[in-house]
Amino acid sequence: MRSVNNQVTEPLFIRVLLIASALGFIVLFIVMPLLAVFIEALRQGIETYINALKDKDALQAIKLTFFVAAIAVPLNVVFGVAASWAITKFEFRGKQLLTTFIDLPFSVSPVISGLIYVLLFGIHSKLGAWLVEKDIQIIFAVPGIVLATIFVTFPFVARELIPLMQEQGTEEEEAAILLGASGWQTFYKVTLPNIKWGLLYGVLLCNARAMGEFGAVSVVSGHIKGKTNTIPLHVEILYNEYNFVAAFAVASVLSLLALFTLVLKSFVEAKFSTRLKGR
Secondary structure (H helix, E strand, C coil): EEEEECCCCCCCCHHHHHHHHHHHHHHHHHHHHHHHHHHHCCCCHHHHHHHHHHHHHHHHHHHHHHHHHHHHHHHHHHHHHHHHHHHHHHCCCCCCHHHHHHHHHCCCCCCCHHHHHHHHHCCCHHHHHHHHHHHCCCCCCHHHHHHHHHHHHHHHHHHHHHHHHHCCCCCHHHHHHHHHCCCCHHHHHHHHHHHHHHHHHHHHHHHHHHHCCHHHHHHHHCCCCCCCCHHHHHHHHHHCCCCHHHHHHHHHHHHHHHHHHHHHHHHHHHHHHHHHHCC
């Protein structure tokens, strides 16, 4: 190891070895599985692929996945912005506890979180029995899937915004308030422009997790075919039925969504880095 222009460099063979190892890991564990999904999906031709996606159960799973994400992501945005604002701009009792609760889904298994909702809203609990009497179904229905998805995804927006807003401090907001701006004007014209790229980055991560969530949704959905199966659950059912081509065809939808999210993520990261360098 030697230093050149205040930068630490390694011998050429070490750099080549490290780069080759990193590229080999990416190819082996990311690129090849991704290619395998599309190869298997198209193994019997494009017509079979399209027919698998046009199947009514597949369409229902795709619609349900987008529907759940369309509810969970905006709610998590509201929570994430509000929690980040409170934690970074104010001092109050329970601040550390709130931060701990935000991190809770990262430490709890998704399967356990789904089981918690089953115990809470299931027919064997007092609340669940009361809901049944009122003809309100949470578990093994869409509301349960939405609740489970919200739980496993709510840290993403807050966790992206909290470090960013802590770094920015409160000087700009305080100056705006001293100049006569209201709370809403301060947020809309000062805070939001400063956090917009971090917010968008958190939204992308939240949406990707919401669409790909399996464990918690699997527990609360009941696996009712054509009704409560999201894309990951429908793929599991097709695979267990040895309908491999259809399983990989539907899985390719998630793969395309992941690739699209990756492109957006790279764009946001570039904008975000530019923004930070300009500060």
